[in-house]
Amino acid sequence: QQPVQSPQAVILREGEDAVINCSSSKALYSVHWYRQKHGEAPVFLMILLKGGEQKGHDKISASFNEKKQQSSLYLTASQLSYSGTYFCGTGGGFNAGGTSYGKLTFGQGTILTVHP
Amino acid sequence: SQTIHQWPATLVQPVGSPLSLECTVEGTSNPNLYWYRQAAGRGLQLLFYSVGIGQISSEVPQNLSASRPQDRQFILSSKKLLLSDSGFYLCAWSKGLSLDTQYFGPGTRLTVL
Numbered sequence: 001q002q003p004v005q006s007p008q009a010v011i012l013r014e015g016e017d018a019v020i021n022c023s024s025s026k027a028l029y030s031v032h033w034y035r036q037k038h039g040e041a042p043v044f045l046m047i048l049l050k051g052g053e054q055k056g057h058d059k060i061s062a063s064f065n066e067k068k069q070q071s072s073l074y075l076t077a078s079q080l081s082y083s084g085t086y087f088c089g090t091g092g093g094f095n096a097g098g099t100s101y102g103k104l105t106f107g108q109g110t111i112l113t114v115h116p
Numbered sequence: 117s118q119t120i121h122q123w124p125a126t127l128v129q130p131v132g133s134p135l136s137l138e139c140t141v142e143g144t145s146n147p148n149l150y151w152y153r154q155a156a157g158r159g160l161q162l163l164f165y166s167v168g169i170g171q172i173s174s175e176v177p178q179n180l181s182a183s184r185p186q187d188r189q190f191i192l193s194s195k196k197l198l199l200s201d202s203g204f205y206l207c208a209w210s211k212g213l214s215l216d217t218q219y220f221g222p223g224t225r226l227t228v229l
Contacts, residue, residue, distance in 0.1 A: 002159075032217060032218070039225075040222075040223075041206055041220035041221060041222050041223050042160070042206070042220050043220075044217050044218070044219065047217055087159065087160060089160075089218070103150070103162055103165055103175075104162075104218060105162070106159050106160040106162075107159065108158070108159040109158075109159050
């Protein structure tokens with residue numbers, strides 16, 4: 001099933017913070033975050049693996065709570081360049097034979113707009 | 117480094133015409149390859165994925181088909197386009213399936229009139 005992202009859209013002024021959530025109805029093994037600018041291809045931001053880790057670079061970070069089957073993306077002190085649509089993609093893990101299976105299933109996206 | 121190419125970049129086709137979109141990856145071998153479609157303002161819908169030459173898995177029943185004639189080449193085709201086939205088609209590659217990052221090509225914007 002497709003993960004659910006919230007909110008669907010958020011409008012910020014430069015310097016404000018935002019949180020985008022990604023929830024799944026089934027067990028998660030990995031969560032991938034992407035940002036897509038209008039008319040362009042999605043660009044990879046970060047991947048979080050099972051284990052409840054957090055990651056971040058610059059002022060964008062993410063957490064992964066496998067018990068709650070959700071991930072959150074945190075954008076701190078937003079910049080104009082952060083504008084775009086953010087997608088989470090969830091992965092299914094491995095089968096009994098140890099072979100990776102399960103494609104990424106992407107959420108519907110969260111539109112982030114940062115104004116000066 | 118790895119690069120992924122798609123062509124054409126834009127395409128306008130009449131209803132009922134055939135379609136062929138091409139995707140090639142450079143700088144890696146045995147990639148997993150994917151075709152996605154994105155309708156205007158919508159999310160990413162996985163159409164096909166391939167783990168090797170000649171191996172195609174279809175995700176959504178439709179009038180599209182995919183082929184992988186070479187290790188780093190992935191082709192999306194249709195014999196007769198429908199209006200609903202309009203959208204932004206993205207090819208992506210990864211080293212593995214769910215635990216590996218997917219890298220997207222620049223996309224093809226298809227308009228069916």
